[in-house]
Amino acid sequence: MTAVIVALVLVGLYWTLLYRGVSLPVFTGVTVAVVAALWAVGVLGPIGVAVVAVLIGVPLAIFNIVPLRRALMTKRLYGVFRKILPEMGPTEKEALEAGDVWWEAEMFRGRPDWKQLHDFQLTKLTAEEQSFLDNETEQLCAMIDDWQVNFELKDLPEDVWDYIRSNGFFAMLIPKEHGGLGFSAYGQSCVVAKIATRSLTAAVTVMVPNSLGPGELLTHYGTKEQQEKWLPGLASGKELPCFALTGVEVGSDATKMPDTGIVCKRTVDGEEVLGLSLNFNKRYITLAPVATMMGLAFKLKDPDGLLGDPETVDYGITCALLATDTPGVKIGRRHFPGATFMNGPIQGEDVFVPIDSIIGGPDKAGKGWRMLVECLSAGRGISLPALSTATGKGMYGITAAYSRIRRQFGTEIGNFEGVQEGLGVIGGYAYILENVRNLTASGVDHCTPSVVTAMIKYHATEMMRTIINHSMDIHSGRGIIMGPRNYLAAAYQALPVAITVEGANIMTRSLMVFGQGAIRCHPYVYSEMEAAHNPDFNAGLQEFDRLLFSHIGYSINRAVRGFTLGITGARLAKSPVNNAMSDYYRHLERFSAALAFCADLSMGTLGGALKLKESTSARLGDVLSHLYMASATLKGFEVNGGTDEDKVHATWALEYHLHEIENAFHEFVRNYPIKAVRPVLKLIALPSGRRFSGPTDSQNAALCDMMLNMKLDTPFGKRMSYDLYIGRGENDPTGRLMTAFEKLQEVDSFYSEFLRGVKHGEIEGETVETQLQDAVSKQLLSADQADQIREYDRLRYDVLLTDDFSKEYLANPLSEQARRAEGRPADLRIAS
Template identity: 55%
Template sequence: MYALIATLIGIAGVWVLAYAGVSRTIWTAAITAYLLALFITGGLGALGLLIAAVLFIPAAVVLNVGKIRRQLIARPVFDLFRATLPALSATEQEALEAGDIWWEAELFRGQPNWSKLLGFQVTQFTPEEQAFLDHQVEMLCEMLDQDRIVRKDHDLPPQVWDYLKREGFFSLIIPKEYGGRAFSSLAQSTVVTKISTRSLDAAVTVMVPNSLGPGELLMKYGTQPQKDYWLPRLADGREIPCFALTGPDVGSDAGSMPDYGIVCKGERRGQEVLGIRLSFRKRYITLAPVATVLGLAFKLYDPQRLLGDEEQLGITCALIPANHPGVRIGRRHFPMGLAFMNGPIEGEDVFIPLDWIIGGQSMAGKGWRMLVECLAVGRAISLPALGAAASKLSYRMTGAYARIRQQFKLPIGEFEGVQEAMARIAGRTYLLEATRVLTASAGDLGVKPAVVSAIAKYHMTEHMRRSVNDAMDVHGGRTIIYGPRNYLGYVYQSIPVAITVEGANILTRSLIIFGQGAIRCHPYVLDEMAAVHDSDSQRGLERFDRLLSAHITYTSSRGVRAFTHALTRARLAAAPVVGPTARYYRELTRMSAALAFVADVTLGVLGGELKRKERLSARLGDVLSNLYLASAVLKYHADAGRPEQELASVQWALEFCLSAIYEAFDGFFDNFPAIGLGRVLRFVVFPLGRPYKAPSDRISARLARQMMEAGGVRDRITQHVYLGRSAADPVGRIEAAFNMLLRAERPYQRFIKALGKEAIKGYTFEEQLASCLEHGVLDREQAELVREYERLRWDVIQTDAFDPAELAPEEERKALSARREVAWARQAVE
């Protein structure tokens, strides 16, 4: 019995110490104390203690004496890494170091501090920001007609362009001292969100100057003269900016751009000056056809060594007037389903002075870091806003339509198959709005979260895609017909634009989220890489030794935590709240520990090979991403005071994320190159089998019903949807019918049910309504409500139909127009 108890105490001690992740010193002291305790209590004799000492003391000396440990343990690993680990290129180094790490690092490291997240204050709008949303943005939305913009005018109306400039829509990020509005990141996101629910063309037009573009680059890197000249002109709309990065051979791999500039001497205003001769060919440049100033990214070379000792200076960014000699600009692309200004920019032997480099000569060759840092801002604000807006609009319109539209004398929202699609829209919308608010608010702390911005860009546009698809399915033919009544068709067609821009989604998922996250968020990897490549080998070894020891402790701790949480169903994990959401905090902590352990083992086994295992990397990226999305949901719910009416939305979103995490891990373990190790990892993370399932039908049904109910969750998560001020507006039309339905639904249902009775006569609606009135099914007030609702309902379910001349081929339209003119002339003579 004594032996059993001693053994159990030993195992428990090792387990607790590993779980806590204690230092070598504490391990050594604890083992020493355990052996002495065994000796004192008689469990270990003198010979046994001697044998234990012979085995333990050398190991303790090796592990605790720095010089010995470095030579016997750290040195072989250090030399192996130094020989096999490729040095990071300057471009890769800058990309990795660009931006900041934030909450995602807590999630990656296996022990998230939930109090830190819940204590983070999301941004509150200033009175000026709120007024701008209530007035200028509302007025802008009222001026827009998306159908006319896309199908007829192929541009925003001139009065809209004037309004955008006059009211400072292009200056949301510019400081007040330069005439800008200096709005918070969340306010910028919300402005774009609301505009997007009315017109994606207008939203894109507004968001580009306020994200990746000359304004952002000038504020962060520009010289004072550059700021003083350009920022006021950008703020008041005298200048329309664009930024030219993408080219025919340059998509996600911006580092391979063939566009180049040669440092040379040239003539500027009658004088010889030092400058750059540029040749470039760019495409897909938003606002290019109307831009008056363009930011340009290119590779800079100095073959004559006019600036220093290096010939290849690297990617550089410059600001060039659009009318500068040699710049060819003005042609248009025609984006799918949209009509915003987008086109190519080209130039051959374009000479510019050196002081047109953003930041001046000292920033020559530093453009790549400038770009990747500013790109994180656009990914965190603009595209998540588009994703949330499309999902909000899908939620609001689908819920109303599903209650208005009837089949078999029932609202289609009562059918379970329809509810399944509706629930996906509802859950995703809650998820997207929570993520939008949290991610944009991070920017207001001065944080530029590179990994979080990639997560938000990829997952929010992908969830948008699925929400809109489900909304289209529920609406059926109602939203596949072009015309001014269609509030979803143009959104559906434009989805590939959001999926593609600012980093293609496929590469964002497979290369960036985990590839960058694993190095930036890990507490040791980036520093270990720096130590391995230290020019002073001895200094690098000493630093590497300290890091390696801490790294081993970290990995073992996360492995034990992951296994412990798996065996106990995360009951030992801490939750900052009590109630229905507490278990989700614990389960996310469990999956965080699992990610930390699996990621470490993977990095250790595959090393640099992981860079080429994109599908494995993508799956671990999915785990990290869904941890972040789920934590955003918990934060959003907590900030609202954890209202019970939102609980179904919270549960759906969290169970969806946890199920997605399981699926990602499952695919990862199945496809891990070392099959045996993959099975071991699966056992550590999921020893009791699959712990998470997709959201239940019960939760889905509740979400679908909430979509069809006024107020509550519906109003909160669709806040900032432009609802239209008239029933002629595509959204206003369905809102008016829905609001009337809330008043008329009971008498209307009595009317519908009465139609099956023999006593009710009539072929037309008016005849049937009169019969119901005559037989006492409805009184006069109720009949008038039914009549008014039927008028609105009938209007809502209609689709647009056009005169054949409007859709005829161009030549036929011209001939028809000529024939009409002749006919009109004859009528005038007669």
């Protein structure tokens, strides 16, 4: 019995040491103390001590004596690692190093510091930003007739273009000293989101110059002379920018672009000028048909050593600025994407520009790829989450309102469980997107997070896809008939734009999130790779030795933590709060530990082949993404005081995220390429199987009930609508819907009684009018109540109507005669 007790105590002791992640010297010291204690009390005799010394003492001595460890163990491993590790090209190295790691690294490393999240301050709108949102942005939205934009003009009207230019919408990121607005990333996000609830075409037109564009590149990397030359014109709207990156055969793999810039000398106005001969063929370039200046990405070559380094010919990807009327540039034709924003091809043949056209000057030759990766990272964190959140919150209100107004089989369609399945997803996703958008945009205001913006680009746009699909299902025929009344079809039609822009979602998920995240977020891997590439073998060996044994301890600790938290239902994890969200913090820490170990084991067993196992890495990326998004929900819950609405929405969101995390782990383990490793992975990731099944029907119904009865003047309603444009008036597509919904809320108490009376035969009549007259005569309604129901019924019926047109108008929507017949404004000013 004594031996059993001693064994249990020792197991508990060492399990605790590994769970807490003590250092190797501490682990060794405890072991020496344990052996001494066992010898002192007589559990171990001289022979036992000798056996322990040989089996345990010798390895521990080797591990702790660094020169001996390095000579006997690490040197051989280091040599093998240097041989098998593929060479990292300068482009790949720049992509990996671009941007910063941020909160996502905490979720990746298995032991998140929740205090760091709680202490992080979300960006708040400044008074200037709030005013711009409430006034200029509101006015812009009111000027736009999206049916006119998408069907009649296939462009923004001239007065809208002028308003955007003259009011600084293209200059939100440009510093004030250059005439720009100098808005925060969060401020830009709110402006783009609000515009997107009115017109995706206008939102894309505004967002592109404020994400990946000449303005951002000039602000971060331009020379003083370049900034003074170009930024004032961009800020005033005199210059319209575009950036030419993607080519005909170059999509996600932009490093393979065939476009070139050859350093050469030309005689210009009688003087010899050092410059570039550019040849390029670009497509999918937003604003290209109307741009006056362009940024251009190309591969720079200097065959004659004119830049001063005769040893270097290929400099790599470089970025330059030039006017679009430069001789040799062919520009102006349009693509016709799902949304009608300006987008088109650009070609150039032997286009000569001075050498100082390189952004940042000649010293930045070959540095373009890093510039682009960092700017793309920031853009992903602002623009696309803003579009997705605008769609989510817009559909939240619109679809909920329609679900109350539309009645079938004698009841509001929002009461049907089948409708609530989709409606709840809209509400849950909208809440997730708002919290993720707030945290991510605030992160961009503090650093340049690269991994997190890639994951949010993918998940936000995929959520948007789901939201729009559910909204279309619930609206049914009302959503598919095109016309001025339709507030869904344009977003549905334009959805693929967000899915493919800045890299197709398939590539983002399978290559970028975990591919870059595993190396950048891991505390040791990238440093180990750098040590392996160190040309000084001994210096590299010393650094590799230190990193390797820290890495081994880290991996063992995460394995023990992941398994322990898994079999105990995460009860041993610590929560930073004591409220309804406490258990969710614990479960996220548990899955974070499991991810850290699974990532380590995958990199260790698959090595470089992991890069080719895209489904495997994508599933680990999904785990990381949902950990980050769940933590954003927890942050939002704490910041907003945990209202009843927040509790219901946050619970739905976190149940969803935990379900998706377990599913990702399940598919990761089930399909892991090396079968022998699968049991180990399952033991750590899902030791007791899957426990989370997603939001229950009752949780979904509770969320739907709040959606169907939400008022915009409540604290929660204000938070979900502060950056939305809600049209006013019965001639506005969203205005007529919200006017009817607000009227329904006013008459709801006695309107419900009226409908119940009709259903049970207490109120008679074939039409609503005769039924109202009968209800008043029987004193079941007052005359005033009847008048209010008449007004609501008129509004309700108008909401259900769809558009129809003459064939003449559809054939030529710009015909003045056809337009007058349709009641459309006859005065159309087409943008030049």
